[in-house]
Amino acid sequence: MLYTLHELAYYGATPFRLGAQAARSFWTHPFNPAADTLMGRSAAAAAEVFEHLTRRYGKPAWGLDVVPVNGVDVRVTEETVWTSPWCRLIRFVRNPEDLKAAGKPVDAPRVLIVAPLSGHYATLLRGTVEAFIQDHEVHVTDWVNARQVPMLEGRFDFHDYIDHVRTMLGQLGTGAHVVGVCQPGPPVLAAVACMAMDDDPNRPASMTFMGSPIDARLSPTVTNRLAEQKPFTWFRSNMIHTVPLPYPGAGRRVYPGFVQLYSFMSMNEDRHVDAHRDYFDGLVRGDGDATDKHEEFYDEYLSVLDLTEEFYLQTIDIVFQQHLLARGLLDHRGRRVDLTAISDVGLMTVEGEKDDISGVGQTQAAHGLCTAIPETRRELYVNPDVGHYGVFNGRRFRDDIYPRVRDFIARNQAIHDAVPQRRAAAA
Structure with missing residues (x-):
C-alpha cells in the first residue's frame, strides 16, 4: 500500500x-x-x-566518455561483458592510442569494482570508477532495479549475490583484483573465501574493502543500533512493500x-x-x-532503486543481527565459509574516521578474520578527514586514498605475476 x-x-x-x-x-x-x-x-x-x-529521478548515465589521464583526454567506451536479470557487468574500455599518448601502458591490472546494492545505482561510484580508469582495466557491477525485474525471473538473495561476485571474477580471469565499496564487503569476502576453498584459479590477486560492515558489532553507528534493537519481524512488517503496476516487477515484494x-x-x-x-x-x-x-x-x-525482499532481509539477518560471517558461522550452499582458507590474496581495508554508516573498526575486522594472509600482503588505512561518502569519492579519495589503493594493487599484481604455479593452474 x-x-x-x-x-x-x-x-x-x-x-x-x-x-x-x-x-x-x-x-x-x-x-x-x-x-x-x-x-x-x-x-x-x-x-x-x-x-x-x-x-x-531515473537511472543516471555514467558520463565517462572521456577521462583525463596525465593531461591527456583518454576516450572511454562502455562494454557489457556479462549479464543476468539482476546485474550487468560493465567494462570501461580505454582507447589504446590515447593511453600511449598519456604515457600509460595498454595492459593494466584488471579490477572488479563491486558497487553497493543498498538503494542507489552503481553510478554513485562515478568518481571512484573515474579514478581507477587512470591505471586499471575497470569492470563494475551495474545492479538492476528490482522493480524492473519480472516475477518470472525468480528470487535474488544474499547467496545469489555471492554467486554473482564469484561468476564475475571468473569472467575477469586469473590475477584480477576486487574492490568492495560499502555494503558488498561481507558477500565479496565470502565469495573470495569460497574460491580459495575450491582452489579456484580465478580467485583475485587482491581484495580491497572500503567502508564495509565486515563486523558490524564494532563501533556501532545509528544504522547498526537500529538493526540490533528492532526485531527481525519489524523489518519484514515495516520495510517491505509490493511493487505496483505498471512496473515490470509488479507484484514483487521489495525494500523500496x-x-x-x-x-x-x-x-x-x-x-x-x-x-x-x-x-x-x-x-x-x-x-x-x-x-x-x-x-x-x-x-x-535522489536516484534510487529497489532491493528484493529476500536480499534485504537476509542482509539484515546475516550481517547486522547475527553477524554470521564475522563469527565464522556463515553457511553458503550447504557448507561453512572458511575465511582462513584465504592465504594468497592481498587484503587492504580503507575506513573514514568520520564514517557514520560503517564505524571505524568494522572494515579492518577483515584482517583479524583472514588469519592466513601474510603480513606482507596486508594494508590498513584510516583517513582522519572523511566520512562514509568520502571514503570512495571526492578530493580526499582522489588525493589520499586512491593512490594507496593503486599502489597496493600494483604490489599484489607483481606478486601474482611472480608465482608460476598459480598461472599454470589457471592454464
Whole structure:
C-alpha cells in the first residue's frame, strides 16, 4: 500500500510541478522586465527548488566518455561483458592510442569494482570508477532495479549475490583484483573465501574493502543500533512493500529505494535542509558554480532503486543481527565459509574516521578474520578527514586514498605475476 501511495503522491504532484516549470520560465524570460529584480529571481528560484524536489529521478548515465589521464583526454567506451536479470557487468574500455599518448601502458591490472546494492545505482561510484580508469582495466557491477525485474525471473538473495561476485571474477580471469565499496564487503569476502576453498584459479590477486560492515558489532553507528534493537519481524512488517503496476516487477515484494532514501536523509536532516536553502540563495544570486554542484550531487543522490525482499532481509539477518560471517558461522550452499582458507590474496581495508554508516573498526575486522594472509600482503588505512561518502569519492579519495589503493594493487599484481604455479593452474 505504501508503494502505491508513493506513486499516487508523485502523479498527484505533476500539475504543481508543471506549474512550477511554467513559473520558472515566466520569471526568467528575457522579455519579463521583473526577471532581473530580487522578486523575480526569488520567484524563479522557489519554482526551481520545488521542481527539483518533486521530479522523478531515473537511472543516471555514467558520463565517462572521456577521462583525463596525465593531461591527456583518454576516450572511454562502455562494454557489457556479462549479464543476468539482476546485474550487468560493465567494462570501461580505454582507447589504446590515447593511453600511449598519456604515457600509460595498454595492459593494466584488471579490477572488479563491486558497487553497493543498498538503494542507489552503481553510478554513485562515478568518481571512484573515474579514478581507477587512470591505471586499471575497470569492470563494475551495474545492479538492476528490482522493480524492473519480472516475477518470472525468480528470487535474488544474499547467496545469489555471492554467486554473482564469484561468476564475475571468473569472467575477469586469473590475477584480477576486487574492490568492495560499502555494503558488498561481507558477500565479496565470502565469495573470495569460497574460491580459495575450491582452489579456484580465478580467485583475485587482491581484495580491497572500503567502508564495509565486515563486523558490524564494532563501533556501532545509528544504522547498526537500529538493526540490533528492532526485531527481525519489524523489518519484514515495516520495510517491505509490493511493487505496483505498471512496473515490470509488479507484484514483487521489495525494500523500496525511496524508503532507504528517506532513512538516509533523516539521519542528516539539518544538513539537507541547509543544502537546499543554500541552493535557493545561490539561484537568487546567480551563482552558477554552487548551484551546478548542488544539482550534480542531488541528481545522483535522489536516484534510487529497489532491493528484493529476500536480499534485504537476509542482509539484515546475516550481517547486522547475527553477524554470521564475522563469527565464522556463515553457511553458503550447504557448507561453512572458511575465511582462513584465504592465504594468497592481498587484503587492504580503507575506513573514514568520520564514517557514520560503517564505524571505524568494522572494515579492518577483515584482517583479524583472514588469519592466513601474510603480513606482507596486508594494508590498513584510516583517513582522519572523511566520512562514509568520502571514503570512495571526492578530493580526499582522489588525493589520499586512491593512490594507496593503486599502489597496493600494483604490489599484489607483481606478486601474482611472480608465482608460476598459480598461472599454470589457471592454464
